[in-house]
Amino acid sequence: MxxxxxxxxxxxxxxxxxxxxxxxxxxxxxxxxxxxxxxxxxxxxxxxxxxxxxxxxxxxxxxxxxxxxxxxxxxxxxxxxxxxxxxxxxxxxxxxxxxxxxxxxxxxxxxxxxxxxxxxxxxxxxxxxxxxxxxxxxxxxxxxxxxxxxxxxxxxxxxxxxxxxxxxxxxxxxxxxxxxxxxxxxxxxxxxAALDAAAIQATKRALAAPRADHPRIDGEEQSVLFESPEKERRMTEFLERRARR
Structure with a gap:
């Protein structure tokens, strides 16, 4: 375009x-x-x-x-x-x-x-x-x-x-x-692009936050990611790969 x-x-x-x-x-x-x-x-x-x-x-x-x-x-x-x-x-x-x-x-x-x-x-x-x-x-x-x-x-x-x-x-x-x-x-x-888009967006939001908002904003962003299916999938794949070595 x-x-x-x-x-x-x-x-x-x-x-x-x-x-x-x-x-x-x-x-x-x-x-x-x-x-x-x-x-x-x-x-x-x-x-x-x-x-x-x-x-x-x-x-x-x-x-x-x-x-x-x-x-x-x-x-x-x-x-x-x-x-x-x-x-x-x-x-x-x-x-x-x-x-x-x-x-x-x-x-x-x-x-x-x-x-x-x-x-x-x-x-x-x-x-x-x-x-x-x-x-x-x-x-x-x-x-x-x-x-x-x-x-x-x-x-x-x-x-x-x-x-x-x-x-x-x-x-x-x-x-x-x-x-x-x-x-x-x-x-x-x-x-x-190979990383989790939600994690990248959360990281960018945290980077943009003023110092006074840390560490609160890091915990808030991480709390959402901890509940995501993508976190579960990626960590499971990591552990399975390590177990096969």
């Missing part, structure tokens, strides 16, 4: 959504945001692991500057990109970003909304917004401290510094650097 600015492909183990404006370095415009909302609605109703990628060797060079230039205070208060990226992050199943080339500005913030980020050696990631007279306001100011710590986030956001793949790995912005990030993302999605 193609939805304007997103090329969406459904597979058994995952859904692949490719930002598809290569002539604009996959700049995130209003149509992209609309397509992301439509895709999120689908994945909220039918959960599946989502892989985000970009066409033409680039993830996303940023938000569409021509549209940003025309936005005013009321647009900022609507949180146009922030709302869409928050919805991506809140999806029931994991979100994996396959990053190559530029992931700048809004592109970086969309990547930060993913649960897992894998990168090609070509990656250049960061938030240059202050050079354009604005700030990173679609998630970087709260997600980046959670990902890499306040000191790293302050360094990057207050200097508009762009990182290469090796430094992004060292600072924890990505978890893997590989020659083919899309193939790696697919392998991760297939690994996830």
């Amino acid at each position: 193609t939805t304007g600015t997103l090329r969406v492909e459904r597979h058994d183990a995952y859904v692949l959504a490719t930002l598809d404006r290569p002539e604009r370095r996959n700049a995130i415009d209003q149509a992209t945001i609309d397509d992301l909302h439509a895709l999120c609605a689908e994945l909220e109703a039918t959960p599946a692991t989502l892989i985000l990628a970009g066409a033409g060797g680039v993830f996303a060079g940023g938000a569409d500057i021509a549209q940003l230039r025309e936005r005013r205070a009321t647009d900022a208060l609507r949180g146009i990109n922030a709302t869409a990226f928050a919805r991506v992050h809140a999806l029931p199943m994991p979100v994996i970003a396959a990053l190559e080339g530029f992931a700048l500005g809004g592109g970086a913030e969309l990547a930060f909304a993913a649960d897992i980020r894998v990168a090609a050696p070509t990656l250049r990631i960061g938030n240059p917004e202050p050079g354009l007279g604005i700030m990173a306001a679609a998630g970087a100011t709260w997600r980046l401290p959670e990902i890499a710590g306040y000191g790293v986030a302050a360094d990057l956001l207050l200097t508009a510094r762009i990182l290469d793949a090796d430094e992004a790995l060292r600072l924890g912005l990505v978890s893997r650097v590989v020659d083919d990030p899309l193939a790696e993302a697919i392998a991760i999605a297939e690994q996830i």
